[in-house]
Amino acid sequence: MGRVEVTGLSKRFGSVQAVQSLSFTAEPGRVTGFLGPNGSGKTTTLSMVLGLVRPDSGTATIGGTPYTELPRPALTVGVSLSADFHSAHTGRAHLDIVRRAIGVPASAVAEKLELVGLVDAADRKTGSYSLGMRQRLALAAALMGDPDVLLLDEPINGLDPEGIHWIRSFLKHLASDGKTVLLSSHLLSEVQQTVDDVVVIRRGELAFAGTLAELQQGDSERTILVSANDQAALARALELAGAKVHGVRGDVMRVVGLEPEKIGELSLATAIPLSHLSVEETELEQSFLELIEGGGSSGPSSHGAGSSDPESSPAIEGGAS
Numbered sequence: 001m002g003r004v005e006v007t008g009l010s011k012r013f014g015s016v017q018a019v020q021s022l023s024f025t026a027e028p029g030r031v032t033g034f035l036g037p038n039g040s041g042k043t044t045t046l047s048m049v050l051g052l053v054r055p056d057s058g059t060a061t062i063g064g065t066p067y068t069e070l071p072r073p074a075l076t077v078g079v080s081l082s083a084d085f086h087s088a089h090t091g092r093a094h095l096d097i098v099r100r101a102i103g104v105p106a107s108a109v110a111e112k113l114e115l116v117g118l119v120d121a122a123d124r125k126t127g128s129y130s131l132g133m134r135q136r137l138a139l140a141a142a143l144m145g146d147p148d149v150l151l152l153d154e155p156i157n158g159l160d161p162e163g164i165h166w167i168r169s170f171l172k173h174l175a176s177d178g179k180t181v182l183l184s185s186h187l188l189s190e191v192q193q194t195v196d197d198v199v200v201i202r203r204g205e206l207a208f209a210g211t212l213a214e215l216q217q218g219d220s221e222r223t224i225l226v227s228a229n230d231q232a233a234l235a236r237a238l239e240l241a242g243a244k245v246h247g248v249r250g251d252v253m254r255v256v257g258l259e260p261e262k263i264g265e266l267s268l269a270t271a272i273p274l275s276h277l278s279v280e281e282t283e284l285e286q287s288f289l290e291l292i293e294g295g296g297s298s299g300p301s302s303h304g305a306g307s308s309d310p311e312s313s314p315a316i317e318g319g320a321s
């Protein structure tokens with residue numbers, strides 16, 4: 001229903017080919033990370049999806065309809081392109097302006113303040129808000145019309161750890177409710193704990209579209225970091241299950257050859273509780289950097305529907321910086 005579908009979008013600004021033959025989808029019930037370095041064309045793409053920038057070619061639809069043809073767009077798509085507000089307005093006043101503009105009942109303001117945890121700060125001027133509070137307010141505004149789709153430009157950038165934790169769980173919760181969440185970021189590490197699917201662009205072109213797991217698998221075998229009170233017993237169990245285990249005496253063991261889910265199952269089956277389980281970040285970050293620095297292929301994916309056209313690979317046009 002609220003699928004975002006971008007098909008063959010291109011946009012040139014003068015000599016800069018900002019976006020080139022870009023196709024991807026963002027699906028309902030999933031958080032999709034739209035990733036690429038600064039200047040790679042993320043904002044231009046989101047602006048084309050929202051009808052703010054006219055593409056040279058290609059289309060973008062939301063639930064099958066171009067944004068500009070949606071009868072009441074704010075009831076379908078919630079947007080946050082920046083977390084800047086009139087500094088003399090209170091959070092409540094800002095939301096009230098938004099809700100009047102989109103024509104929803106006054107009760108929506110208190111409801112959304114509650115939803116994003118801003119009730120106590122609602123009557124303070126936004127000029128005194130922290131970045132985390134401004135991001136919450138931007139989300140409350142985006143959610144005002146109870147849209148099925150959320151488009152968020154860099155919603156995590158600059159947040160402190162608590163803010164990051166909050167927004168991660170909030171966005172995952174929205175997706176688990178069936179919403180389509182598309183968020184941009186220039187850092188994979190910033191969003192990797194939040195996203196299900198990943199679309200990577202490099203100089204305006206698709207470099208990868210697929211699930212986070214596919215991005216991880218695209219690289220060589222990944223390393224899983226685990227620890228348990230009884231490291232030796234866990235190491236034995238992991239090795240019996242076919243994994244290679246390094247650093248058994250350290251705080252954290254490095255395990256290759258078993259996926260995290262399998263390690264969790266093994267912990268349960270052997271009654272050896274884990275105190276830590278994560279994917280070694282550097283490897284994933286490395287695949288991402290390789291993709292955005294060039295040479296990466298359009299990944300394995302149904303999400304890049306139509307995007308892995310032969311032309312979309314390494315040829316880099318224009319002077320996008």
Ligand SMILES: Nc1ncnc2c1ncn2[C@@H]1O[C@H](COP(=O)(O)OP(=O)(O)OP(=O)(O)O)[C@@H](O)[C@H]1O
Binds near residue numbers: 013018038040042045
């Ligand atoms: N209105 C415009 N006029 C001219 N060039 C533009 C315009 N908008 C974007 N560009 C250029 O298009 C390219 C892509 O920019 P865009 O802002 O879409 O990238 P981005 O990935 O969102 O980067 P950032 O995260 O830094 O905003 C850049 O080279 C940028 O300078």
